[in-house]
Amino acid sequence: xxVKPNKKILRSYKWHTGSLAWIIHRITGILLFFYIFLHLYLxxxxxxxxxxRAMITFMNDPVIKLGEIALLGLVLAHSLNGIRLTLIxxxxxxxxxxxxFWASACTGFVILTIGGxxxxxxxx
Amino acid sequence: MKRYTFRxxxxxxxxxxxxxxxxxxxxxPMERVLDGLDRIKDYADGSLTFRRSCGHGICGxxxxxxxxxxxxxxxxxxxxxxxxxxxxxxxxxVIEPLEAFPVIKDLVVDMEDFFEKNDLVLxxxxxxxxxxxxxxxxSPSEQExxxxxxxxxxxxxxxxxxxxxxxxxxxxxxxSLLKAYRFIFDSRDRAEEERLEKVTGxxxxxxxxxxxxxxxxxxxxxxxxxxxxxxxxxxxxNRFRS
Amino acid sequence: MTHQFDTVIIGSGLAGLRAALEAAGAGNVAxxxxxxxxxxxxxxxxxxxxxxxxxxxxxxxxxxxxxxVKGSDxxxxxDAIEIMCGDAIRAIIELEHMGVPFSRTPEGRxxxxxxxxxxxxxxxxxxxxxxxxxxxxxxxIVFTLYEQCQLKGVKxxxxxxxxxxVIENNRCHGVIVxxxxxxxxxxxxxxxxxxxxxxxxxxFKTTSNAYVSTGDCLSILYNRGIPLEDMEFFQFHPTGxxxxxxxxxxxxxxxxxxxxxxxxDRFMERYAPTIKDLxxxxxxxxxxxTEIREGRGIDGKDYIYLDLRHVPKKTIKERLPEITTFCKTxxxxxxxxxxxxxxxxxxxxxxxxxxxxxxxxxxDEKGSVMQGLxxxxxxxxxxxxxxxxxxxxxxxDTVVFGRxxxxxxxxxxxxxxxxxxxxxxxxxxxxxxxxxxxSKIMIDSILKCNGKERLANIRTELQDRMMEHCSVFRDEKxxxxxxxxxxxxxxRTKDIYLKDKTRKFNTELIDxxxxxHMLNISExxxxxxxxxxxxxxxxxxxxxxxxxxxxxxxHTLAFKTDKEIEFRYKPVNITRxxxxxxxx
Numbered sequence: 001x002x003v004k005p006n007k008k009i010l011r012s013y014k015w016h017t018g019s020l021a022w023i024i025h026r027i028t029g030i031l032l033f034f035y036i037f038l039h040l041y042l043x044x045x046x047x048x049x050x051x052x053r054a055m056i057t058f059m060n061d062p063v064i065k066l067g068e069i070a071l072l073g074l075v076l077a078h079s080l081n082g083i084r085l086t087l088i089x090x091x092x093x094x095x096x097x098x099x100x101f102w103a104s105a106c107t108g109f110v111i112l113t114i115g116g117x118x119x120x121x122x123x124x
Numbered sequence: 125m126k127r128y129t130f131r132x133x134x135x136x137x138x139x140x141x142x143x144x145x146x147x148x149x150x151x152x153p154m155e156r157v158l159d160g161l162d163r164i165k166d167y168a169d170g171s172l173t174f175r176r177s178c179g180h181g182i183c184g185x186x187x188x189x190x191x192x193x194x195x196x197x198x199x200x201x202x203x204x205x206x207x208x209x210x211x212x213x214x215x216x217x218v219i220e221p222l223e224a225f226p227v228i229k230d231l232v233v234d235m236e237d238f239f240e241k242n243d244l245v246l247x248x249x250x251x252x253x254x255x256x257x258x259x260x261x262x263s264p265s266e267q268e269x270x271x272x273x274x275x276x277x278x279x280x281x282x283x284x285x286x287x288x289x290x291x292x293x294x295x296x297x298x299x300s301l302l303k304a305y306r307f308i309f310d311s312r313d314r315a316e317e318e319r320l321e322k323v324t325g326x327x328x329x330x331x332x333x334x335x336x337x338x339x340x341x342x343x344x345x346x347x348x349x350x351x352x353x354x355x356x357x358x359x360x361x362n363r364f365r366s
Numbered sequence: 367m368t369h370q371f372d373t374v375i376i377g378s379g380l381a382g383l384r385a386a387l388e389a390a391g392a393g394n395v396a397x398x399x400x401x402x403x404x405x406x407x408x409x410x411x412x413x414x415x416x417x418x419x420x421x422x423x424x425x426x427x428x429x430x431x432x433x434x435v436k437g438s439d440x441x442x443x444x445d446a447i448e449i450m451c452g453d454a455i456r457a458i459i460e461l462e463h464m465g466v467p468f469s470r471t472p473e474g475r476x477x478x479x480x481x482x483x484x485x486x487x488x489x490x491x492x493x494x495x496x497x498x499x500x501x502x503x504x505x506x507i508v509f510t511l512y513e514q515c516q517l518k519g520v521k522x523x524x525x526x527x528x529x530x531x532v533i534e535n536n537r538c539h540g541v542i543v544x545x546x547x548x549x550x551x552x553x554x555x556x557x558x559x560x561x562x563x564x565x566x567x568x569x570f571k572t573t574s575n576a577y578v579s580t581g582d583c584l585s586i587l588y589n590r591g592i593p594l595e596d597m598e599f600f601q602f603h604p605t606g607x608x609x610x611x612x613x614x615x616x617x618x619x620x621x622x623x624x625x626x627x628x629x630x631d632r633f634m635e636r637y638a639p640t641i642k643d644l645x646x647x648x649x650x651x652x653x654x655x656t657e658i659r660e661g662r663g664i665d666g667k668d669y670i671y672l673d674l675r676h677v678p679k680k681t682i683k684e685r686l687p688e689i690t691t692f693c694k695t696x697x698x699x700x701x702x703x704x705x706x707x708x709x710x711x712x713x714x715x716x717x718x719x720x721x722x723x724x725x726x727x728x729x730d731e732k733g734s735v736m737q738g739l740x741x742x743x744x745x746x747x748x749x750x751x752x753x754x755x756x757x758x759x760x761x762x763d764t765v766v767f768g769r770x771x772x773x774x775x776x777x778x779x780x781x782x783x784x785x786x787x788x789x790x791x792x793x794x795x796x797x798x799x800x801x802x803x804x805s806k807i808m809i810d811s812i813l814k815c816n817g818k819e820r821l822a823n824i825r826t827e828l829q830d831r832m833m834e835h836c837s838v839f840r841d842e843k844x845x846x847x848x849x850x851x852x853x854x855x856x857x858r859t860k861d862i863y864l865k866d867k868t869r870k871f872n873t874e875l876i877d878x879x880x881x882x883h884m885l886n887i888s889e890x891x892x893x894x895x896x897x898x899x900x901x902x903x904x905x906x907x908x909x910x911x912x913x914x915x916x917x918x919x920x921h922t923l924a925f926k927t928d929k930e931i932e933f934r935y936k937p938v939n940i941t942r943x944x945x946x947x948x949x950x
Contacts, residue, residue, distance in 0.1 A: 009223050009290055014192035018336025018349075019287060088334055091357070094350035097336060137870045154698075166822030170874040171866035175401075177576040180612045180692060182505060183405040199695055228547055229871040235402065248513035249465030259462040261474035267467065274467045274499070274506060278404050312465065 017098045021081055028078040069116045076112055080104040125150045128202060130160055133220040135227045153203035157217060158186055161197060174231040181343055184279030188231050189220040194281035194341040222284040238280050241296050245304040245322050250315035266311040273306040273351055275344045282338035282348055294327040298338035298348045305351040324359050367552045368795050371396040372779050374540060374556035376528055376583055379408035380764035381743025382562035383511035388772025390518040392779040398543060400578050402524045403512050407564055407576040411504025413617035414481060414496030415761035417454035421475045422494040427451045429486055434759060435943045437483045437646045438752025439903035443939040446723050446748045453766045458497055466510045468499050480620035483646035483756040492644050496758040501615050501688040527876055528583055529805040533590045534797040538739035542798060542805050549869025551805055553798045557782055558775045560740040569888045570712035571833035574606055574613035584745055585883035587719060593923040595747040596717035598894035598905045601755055602838050604650035606711025608669040610696055614689050614708060616757040619643045621681055623674045627662040638950035645950045648754040648904045651710040651838050671705035710838060716755055718747040725771025731923055731936040742771040753903020812878050817861030824855050825881050828888060836892050841909045845896045852889045890924050893931045915945050
């Protein structure tokens with residue numbers, strides 16, 4: 001008589017600010033989780049001075065710099081939304097959640113631009 | 125009069141398959157989506173099946189997904205529907221059954237699970253103290269606490285719009301949590317502990333990630349997430365105290 | 367499939383739920399509903415529930431008693447009215463203890479407001495008597511009673527459609543229902559059956575009633591030989607949203623709203639000098655339509671304004687939030703800025719299944735009781751509302767007489783559990799079998815319909831005709847024409863066409879059955895209206911505009927016979943207040 005729920009639900013249901021924030025938080029969270037392992041792996045390789053020098057040169061590669069900007073973006077998105085959720089949970093009115101979202105987005109964008117320029121300036 | 129296209133997702137319980145049907149209907153922009161469905165049922169396809177009763181947003185029968193979001197068909201006017209038309213194409217109203225509930229036929233879904241979830245949170249006033257001769261006193265400010273939560277009509281829009289409920293069908297859902305709130309924060313109720321215990325399980329309160337889809341879809345404009353957050357804070361406070 | 371219950375209650379509105387709560391004390395109780403229980407039409411009740419609590423100003427049950435009698439145009443049975451008004455305070459306090467979130471006074475007591483026809487000191491000035499929960503009182507009470515029923519273990523069966531009521535040898539043995547979602551037919555065999563199926567406002571074009579209010583159970587009982595009482599009295603509510611009929615509560619006038627015509631006059635001052643806009647509904651409806659007929663509608667059109675602009679915004683926001691939303695959603699206006707266009711809308715059936723004060727269904731004018739059958743709520747006629755109901759008395763009626771019926775049922779079941787019941791259960795089920803077959807044949811024949819007529823055309827025509835000729839103003843010539851057309855429409859239903867031939871959730875099939883019931887009920891309403899050659903309460907005959915107490919101070923009972931409808935009469939029970947001229 002009955003059927004299973006719709007599998008295409010994410011595509012067919014309208015995205016609102018809240019659900020957008022939620023999905024961004026999930027995706028950035030998962031990406032950061034994997035990044036931590038990459039980070040630990042690379043740090044672990046730095047025991048040898050040779051490796052260290054090679055790494056520094058490698059890090060100056062423009063592609064890697066762009067990657068760093070992306071990383072900054074991930075961290076900003078995840079942490080700012082984390083702050084937003086904490087604010088909501090600790091009693092800042094839930095009615096402000098959209099305003100906080102857009103305020104965080106703007107703040108994030110400004111920091112990302114400044115940070116991005118700073119990172120790009122580092123290329124030699 | 126203006127021409128609208130109704131694109132409706134149908135489910136045939138005998139053949140067990142979905143299909144999309146399109147109907148052109150001439151309507152006034154001030155008419156309700158429900159009027160459109162009525163007209164289709166009355167004059168185009170009598171087999172179109174949907175629930176309806178009061179027709180003005182109190183009974184909660186006609187919740188469905190209209191242009192990608194849950195609403196009551198009787199409370200959505202055509203002029204407010206976002207389906208923009210062009211000079212060539214009539215504005216389109218896309219109608220689907222509520223998500224995440226099993227479909228019985230066309231726009232009718234099985235609400236059994238939804239109502240059973242509601243029963244889990246002890247949805248009744250519990251107070252074993254002998255009642256006074258007259259009414260129990262409750263100040264307007266105490267009533268203010270539950271004023272929003274008592275307007276819930278249990279249409280299912282919120283639970284069906286919740287991404288957590290999409291993935292965890294055992295999740296209590298916004299509607300049941302709101303019901304728990306309605307009694308926990310009623311100054312006349314004495315069963316805060318028991319009820320909190322019911323809602324703080326694995327599939328309860330903490331599954332809520334403040335996504336706000338419930339708030340967006342609630343036809344009574346209840347700040348459901350706000351109420352759930354309030355419950356979360358209370359649960360946390362009680363945990364720290366004990 | 368056969369189900370066995372001590373008590374079966376049809377309808378999950380306030381009367382059904384209140385009775386279920388009481389009957390749950392003895393034996394098992396099943397509540398059957400066409401919808402989910404929380405969706406019943408009682409939820410749409412807005413303004414309040416009346417009781418002389420005296421929380422806001424001095425009030426007495428005695429005054430309430432007088433107002434209700436006068437409101438009923440002296441057709442209400444005074445023994446029943448006295449019980450209702452006397453029990454009102456207890457009933458409200460009980461509801462509050464169950465958890466109904468009533469609005470409060472600053473001291474924390476239940477708040478009360480003005481309502482139409484409720485006065486102090488036998489009609490000298492309006493009194494605040496309506497207890498309310500903003501403007502969603504019905505919703506608040508339905509939810510509370512539903513919750514309490516769950517606590518008591520009442521079993522709910524949602525989305526069942528009653529096909530037949532099993533009556534054999536002056537005893538009711540249960541009901542036959544269609545499970546809407548599967549299309550299967552079930553027998554609910556019971557010792558006691560309570561009908562609380564609500565009203566039938568859908569027979570009119572402009573109505574505040576839900577799609578489901580089609581009077582199915584009344585029509586079934588009428589077909590089974592039970593008379594219908596006072597069917598000519600159908601209340602129109604003065605303020606329905608123009609074009610839609612959606613109810614705007616009388617509480618809006620209770621909070622200070624006034625009615626104004628096209629000239630900007632507060633015309634109710636002319637019709638009811640003492641209580642003005644708070645006059646009973648029948649009078650206000652006639653006043654509005656008279657204004658419109660005499661060309662004083664807004665811009666000469668067929669509506670007038672309900673003006674709330676002078677009411678403080680805070681009051682509107684706190685006490686009338688729901689109707690504010692209706693105005694904004696459906697008309698695009700803000701009631702605190704603009705007046706609301708309104709017209710009378712079909713609202714409440716005063717008539718129905720005749721019962722005694724304990725809800726037992728009566729079979730004739732002598733008061734013979736049908737065994738095992740009870741009725742309460744809008745579908746029943748006790749009669750406390752007589753020829754015209756006062757606002758906020760309907761919720762009171764449901765909880766007072768729902769409870770009384772529940773108590774009587776409890777007593778009956780209690781007596782019965784002594785021994786013999788088992789045998790009788792089997793008898794009950796056996797009686798149901800031939801009816802089950804008949805219901806099956808009926809459904810099969812409807813599903814086979816392949817005629818030319820559209821259901822909707824017949825329904826719309828019925829509603830239009832009823833509205834035109836049988837609403838606020840009536841006369842013999844038009845009523846006769848109306849009956850002619852109803853019989854015509856009945857013929858036409860034999861030639862309908864159904865597209866949906868399946869069994870599962872076939873709402874077209876249900877529409878078809880409901881249409882038959884609506885035609886049946888409409889015929890009784892119109893015929894009863896022809897018979898009563900006077901004007902009383904909601905029944906206004908332009909060809910006999912005076913009230914006639916010598917010949918017509920009596921209740922109408924309409925019986926189904928093979929040919930014409932047979933009318934018999936029973937006297938009104940007058941205990942305390944002698945009929946007098948009805949001036950407000």
